Amino acid sequence: MAGLGALARKIFGSANDRKVKTFRAKVALINALEPEIQKLTDDQLRAKTDEFRQKLANGATLDDILVEAFAVVREASFRTLGQRHYDVQLIGGLVLHSGQIAEMRTGEGKTLVATAPVYLNALTGKGVHVVTVNDYLAQRDSGWMSQVYRFLGLSTGCIVHGLSDEQRRDAYAADVTYGTNNEFGFDYLRDNMKHERGAMVQREHAFAIVDEVDSILIDEARTPLIISGPLEDRSDFYNTIDTFIPQLTEEDYELDEKQRSASFTEAGNEKLEGLLGAAGLLKGGSLYDVENVSVVHHLQQALKAHKLFQRDKDYIVRNGEVVIIDEFTGRMMPGRRFSEGLHQALEAREHVRIQPENQTLASITFQNYFRMYGKLAGMTGTAATEADEFADIYSLEVVDIPTNLAVKRIDDDDEVYRTVQDKFNAIVKLIDDCKERGQPILVGTTSIEKSEYLAEMLKQHGYSQIDVTDAAGFTAAQKSEGGKAKVFAVLNARYHEQEALIISQAGLPGAVTIATNMAGRGTDIQLGGNAEMRLDFELGDMPEGAERAAAEAAIKAEISELKQKALAAGGLYVIGTERHESRRIDNQLRGRSGRQGDPGHSKFFLSLQDDLMRIFGSDRMDSMLQKLGLEEGEAIIHPWINKALEKAQQKVEARNFDIRKNLLKFDDVMNDQRKVVFDQRIDLMDGENIQEAVEDMRHDVIEDIVSRHIPERAYPEQWDTDGLLQEVRTLLNIDAPIKEWAAEEGIADEEVKERLRKAADEVMNAKSERYGDPIMRQVEKAILLQTLDNLWREHLANLDHLRSVVGFRGYAQRDPLQEYKTEAFTLFETMLSQLRQITTAQLMRIELVQQQPEPAQEQLPEMHAHHIDPLTGEDEMALADARLAEAANRDPNDPSTWGKVGRNEVCPCGSGKKFKHCHGALD
Incomplete structure (x- = not known):
């Protein structure tokens, strides 16, 4: 059957081939326009933006102007960046515009690919969001690509951690906004806690392009974004x-x-x-x-x-506080x-x-945040293995884009050892071999602990570790002794800017770089080193002129020479220290090597003690290998092992997908309610006059309390007059003669409701006359919004608690999800009933005091943003806050207080220069 499938693909092409073929026809039209576009002056090229906008205003669609717009962006890119889109990059751009995922290998220029669809969609004036995985990449990409957009008359904004609301509002108002997934999501949540429409920072969610889409929409989507505050x-x-x-x-x-x-x-x-x-x-x-x-x-x-929980094992009591003890390290936390x-x-x-206790004030999953966009697209080097999940959760198709040049990388079969020690001994031996011939090496690990373990082994073999924050020292050390100096660097995805510098130079001959899977994302490893990063790092703000031109020429000549050495040694050698539970992560690591037709090599080393190997009976395999005479330190290498591992990975991937899908089903219940509440808030903020809504609430409350105490078609002597009187006093603040009404002949519940409605309306009308209509309308809106927010927070806590206990219903043969839906709906109805009652009671009681108005200042509760990194378990936002606090506490006169300073940050000494040209300058 497999043979028949291969034959059919050969004759008809795969589904992916057919998709790519349709895009190639458009690329041919774009190429045909190129000579005409090249003849335009800069001003004429820029004027195309207004021309396109006019066409859209006259009824044209984006697809009508697509071919010409893409040709204009290609020319603008060449004039501003010196980079002309390859045909395959245009195909990638067309895939993004069509709302799909473009799978493009590392080094194919995904950052540039996005410019064409971003420009085209930004012409609508609704704003385009480009989402990246960290602040460094958001700033880098927006600064880099804004040259193209600015040339064509579009504005660019960038959202990073630590900005004020005003700065965020300006960035979102731009035609193109770069930022991280966390910041976009938290801004959405914070906006829906504001009490004034003008205080909100985001506009509509029209179109988003997600870079590293598998990382953001799958890996990071395992944990929700949460804003909390103290109870x-x-x-x-x-x-x-x-x-x-x-x-x-x-x-x-x-x-x-x-x-x-x-x-x-x-x-x-x-x-x-x-x-x-x-x-x-x-x-x-x-x-x-x-x-x-x-x-x-x-x-x-x-x-x-x-x-x-046991005292002194799971926790200790110290200075009157309960302190957690880490179960793995035994350290206090x-x-x-x-x-x-x-x-x-x-x-x-x-x-x-x-x-x-901290209370959840607002929360959302990435799945539900990104599904709000009218059009969503993504790009990554590895999405095909998760195509089912992208289709199922996000309705996104994956299109595999051909490489610009054929891939020459050699992917060896895995080597399997009996023990972890044997495996790492073999890895160190291979590193030594590569060092000897000057071949650059990237070692990928699954955790920081494994990185540190390998680092210790290398130190025992005479290697020395370089500080990752010392990029200059790293570059110089790696180049010393012709790349044979026994040095290495370890990256762990903590300091994004410094890591980008290090990873950009990991292609130096003989360089040894150990990295967790997350480290240095978004930065190319170019053989011989990344010229652009080195020029920026070493020359930076050097003014244009003969001296700079000579320095640039010298650096480029050196890089060219180093590249030839790295090529002669076989290109970048990627070593995997174990298989990840997802094939996609392994493919990401492999894809670091062999960019743009370069040679390269990749090999994974495994042991029977690895997590994944234990999934399919490593004990049985261990005894079998011993019987076959596998000695200590020897490896087994066979394609069958690779196939068996791939099957194990597929099983784990399917299980993880099921877990994420199940979690999403529960979150969807909350999401439906969240949409109702957030949409209602916006309607309330937009409404000038909500008197009618408040009146309806008041009448509903009267309907409820009368129905509770006067049964349908009951005689007056059967009425609960005491209970009704008490509720009327509590909720309506009215002393109504209920008992006298009950004594009247022929009175029924409808008459009582009507009299209470009239009495309550008279009270509110009198307040409007006393304080003035505009003031009362403002008070009604403020009380309704405040009450809704307080009840929504309580409701979120109730849903969290319900979610944690509803699983036990499964023991009674009841579907926990169905039970959760039913009870969540009941809780939501209860919340709405409480909203009517509390709002009515407060408005019926409120008395206003005239005083000099103070400047309007929105009072939001104390808030903390949280997003737990699914791989490390650390709170990414807490780490970001700590770095901001560290920067705020720097003493300009005391370098010991500066901590880690980014190379491109302004120097803390106050000189106004970048750190790399001041206290961080090379000696």
């Missing part, structure tokens, strides 16, 4: 809950130490219902009524704290706290001060 002090609640647990016996709960989970038995539930009822904490008749979801969650956390109320439960158990 009010609930120490009494936690202390009360804590007193219940010692009263339980072993029959009242079940523990699963392996999964670190705990649940209550039927007997435990009954006992807890009694205890909660006595403490006044039980709403309704049952512990598992939807109103008690938060209490159940905290009871389970308290049970975990008492039964699954001050500052880190368990989430979802578990840390507070431990503090209650240990009778120390209970610190306020």
Whole structure:
């Protein structure tokens, strides 16, 4: 069958080939226009932008002007950057414009590819977002490509961490906005917490191009973006809950130490219902009524704290604080706290001060953020293996773009060793061999720990490690002794700007660079070194003139000579220290070598002790290999091993996809509610007059309270007049003669509703007359928005708690997702009912005091942004905040306080020069 498929592809071409062929026809039309476009002056070329906009205003579509617009961008790029788009780059641009993913190998110039579709779509005036993986790449790409856009009359903005709202608003107002996935997502969440439409920073979500699309939409999408703020002090609640647990016996709960989970038995539930009822904490008749979801969650956390966590093993108590102990390293982790109320439960158990719990104020997954865009596209070197997920979750197709030049890289079969030590010994031996012939080496590891392990082994073999922040020292050391000096550098995706410099020089003859899979993304490894990075680094702000021209010529000549040496040695040798659970990550590493037709080599080294090898019975394989006579230090190499590994990776990929898809199903429930709430907020902010909406709420509240206390077609003597009177006083602030009404002959519930509506309306009309219509309309809007925000935050916490306990419904043969949908809807209805009641009660009670108005200043709660890196477990936003704080605390006169300073940052000494031309200058 496989043979028949190959034969059919040979005759008819693959589906991908057919797609590419359709784009080639458009490229031919663009090429045909080139001579005509080349004849235009700069001013005439720039005038094309206004011409295109006029055509669009007259009813033309983007596709109508596509061919000419792409030809204009190609010419503008050549005039500003000296780079002319290859045909395959134009194909990539056409794929992006059509709202698909362009898979292009490393070194094919994806940054330049995006310029044509970005320009074309920006002509609509709706704004185009170009999304990158870190601040450094956002700044680099926007600075680099803005030359093209500026030449053609378009504005460019860049969103990075630490900007003010004003700066963000200006950047989003630009025709083209570069930024990171985190910043775009957090700005969306923060915008939907603002109380004035003018305070929002983002415009509509029209078109986004996501660079490194697999990394952002798959890897990073495993964790949501969360904005949190501290809750009010609930120490009494936690202390009360804590007193219940010692009263339980072993029959009242079940523990699963392996999964670190705990649940209550039927007997435990009954006992807890009694205890909660006595403490006044039980709403309704049952512990598992939807109103008690938060209490159940905290009871389970308290049970975990008492039964699954051990003092001095999982945590210690120091200076009146509960400090977590890392289960892997045994180190204390001050500052880190368990989430979802578990840390507070431990503090209650240990009778120390209970610190306020952080509450989720807003949250969104990347999946749901990026699905808001009218058109979405992406580019990466590795997307094909995840094509199903892109199609299923984002409705994105992957198109494999041919390389400009044929790939000459040699990909060897994997070498499998019995132990990790044998494997790393073989890697060090290969590094020595490459060093001897001056071949540059990139070693890819799956974690920072593995990088450090290999670094220690190299040090034991006489190598010395270079500081990654010392790019000049790195370059000089790697070039010394003709590239044979025993030095290496380790990159771990912490300092993006310095790492880009190091990775750009990893193609020097004999260079040894150890990197985690994430390090140095977005930067090309060019054999002999990256000329552009070196010129910027070494010459930087040197003025134009004979001296600079001579220096540039010398650097380019040296790079050319070094490139020939690297080519003669076989090009870049990529070594994988183990297989990742995703083939895509392995392909990313391999793709670093063999760019633009260069020679190269790649090989993966494995051991039976690797995580992935354990998936398919390495114990059995180990005994089999010993019987076959595999000695210590020997490897087995066979294509069958590669095929078996690929199958194992496919299984893991499918499992991970299922996990992400399942999580998304739960998040989609919240997302539907989020859309309703956020859209409602915008309508409220846009509305000049929401009096009618507030009046409808008031009438609904009256309808509810009368219906609760006067049953349908009931006689007046059956009415709950006391209860109705109490609710009317509480919610409407009216002293209505309910008992007198009940004594009237022939009165019914509709008459009572009408009288209450009239009385409540009169109160509100009197307030409007007293304070003035405009002021009351403003007050109504402010109270409604504030109440909606407070209830939405509580609702998010309830959904989090519901999500954590709903899985147990599976034991009762009930579908947890269906249960979650049903109860989440009930909670949402409850929230809307509370919104009507609280808003009505506040407006009926409010009295205004006339005073001199102060300048309007929006009061938002204290907020913290969080996005956990799925690979390292670190909070990316906390690290970014720490770097900002470090920069803010620098003493200009004391270099020891400066910490890590980026080469292109302004020097902290206050000279106004870049750091690399001041205190960071080469000696």
